[in-house]
Amino acid sequence: MQAIYTALFGLLGLALGSFLNVCIDRLPGERSIVKPRSECDACHRRLAASDLIPLLSYLWLRGRCRYCQTVIPKRVFLVELASGAALAFLCYRYGLTAELGITGFWALVFIVVFVIDLEQGLILNKVIYPSMVVALILAGFFDPPWMEGWIFVPIASAALGGAVGLLMFWLIAVVSGGGMGWGDVKLAGLIGLICGFPLVLLAVIMGAVLGGLAAVGLLVARKRRWSSGQTIPFGPSLAVGTMITLLWGGGISDWYIGLI
Numbered sequence: 179m180q181a182i183y184t185a186l187f188g189l190l191g192l193a194l195g196s197f198l199n200v201c202i203d204r205l206p207g208e209r210s211i212v213k214p215r216s217e218c219d220a221c222h223r224r225l226a227a228s229d230l231i232p233l234l235s236y237l238w239l240r241g242r243c244r245y246c247q248t249v250i251p252k253r254v255f256l257v258e259l260a261s262g263a264a265l266a267f268l269c270y271r272y273g274l275t276a277e278l279g280i281t282g283f284w285a286l287v288f289i290v291v292f293v294i295d296l297e298q299g300l301i302l303n304k305v306i307y308p309s310m311v312v313a314l315i316l317a318g319f320f321d322p323p324w325m326e327g328w329i330f331v332p333i334a335s336a337a338l339g340g341a342v343g344l345l346m347f348w349l350i351a352v353v354s355g356g357g358m359g360w361g362d363v364k365l366a367g368l369i370g371l372i373c374g375f376p377l378v379l380l381a382v383i384m385g386a387v388l389g390g391l392a393a394v395g396l397l398v399a400r401k402r403r404w405s406s407g408q409t410i411p412f413g414p415s416l417a418v419g420t421m422i423t424l425l426w427g428g429g430i431s432d433w434y435i436g437l438i
C-alpha cells in the first residue's frame with residue numbers, strides 16, 4: 179500500500195507543481211492565481227488540457243508554446259518535477275500522517291519562495307504573512323517531531339522561534355548595511371514559527387551559510403557579480419536549510435550536541 183500512496187502523492191505533487199508555476203508567474207504582479215485560465219505568456223492563446231499535463235506536455239512540446247513557438251522556461255518543468263519528487267519522498271518518509279501534510283505544505287510554499295527570489299530577487303509579503311498565520315495555527319494544533327523533546331509547548335516554541343529568527347536577521351540586516359534584504363528578515367521570522375526554538379537556529383544558520391557559499395561560488399565562477407550595497411538573495415538557501423531542518427534537524431542537533 180505504501181508504494182501506491184507514494185506514487186499517488188507523487189502525481190498529486192506534479193499536478194500541484196503546475197499550480198505553483200501559475201503562482202510563481204502571477205503572484206509578483208497583481209494578477210489573480212485563479213483567473214484567467216492558463217494561457218501562453220507570449221501569445222495569450224488559451225492553453226488546452228493537453229498542454230497542461232505536468233512534465234509530459236513540456237517534453238512533448240520540446241519546451242515551446244504549441245502556437246507561437248516561444249520558449250517555455252525550463253523552470254516550469256523543474257518546479258513540477260521538484261514538487262512531485264518532494265511529495266512522493268515525504269509520503270514515503272512519513273506515510274499518511276499529519277507530518278506528511280505539514281511538511282508537504284511547507285515544501286510547496288518554499289518552492290514558490292525559492293523560485294520567485296531566485297528569478298526576481300523578491301520575497302513577497304503576500305506569501306510570507308499568510309504563511310505566518312498558517313504556521314501559528316499548525317503549532318496550536320499539532321506537535322510535530324521537530325518541536326518535540328523541549329520544555330515548551332509547540333505554540334510557545336513557535337512564537338519564541340519566530341522572535342529569534344526575526345531578531346537575528348534584523349541584526350544582520352542592520353549590521354551588514356543592506357547586504358540582506360527585509361524580505362529575508364521576515365522570511366527568517368516565518369522559518370522560526372515553522373521550526374520552533376531551538377531548531378530555528380539550525381535552519382537560519384544553515385540557510386545563511388549555504389547562501390553565502392553559493393554567492394561566493396557564483397562570484398568565483400564569474401557567473402554573477404555583486405556590487406557593494408546589492409543584496410544577495412538568501413530566500414533559496416533559507417528555503418533549503420528549513421526543509422533539511424524539518425526532515426533531519428533533530429538528528430543533526432543531537433550529533434552536534436554529542437560533539438561538544
Ligand SMILES: [Zn+2]
Binds near residue numbers: 243
Ligand atoms: Zn504562445
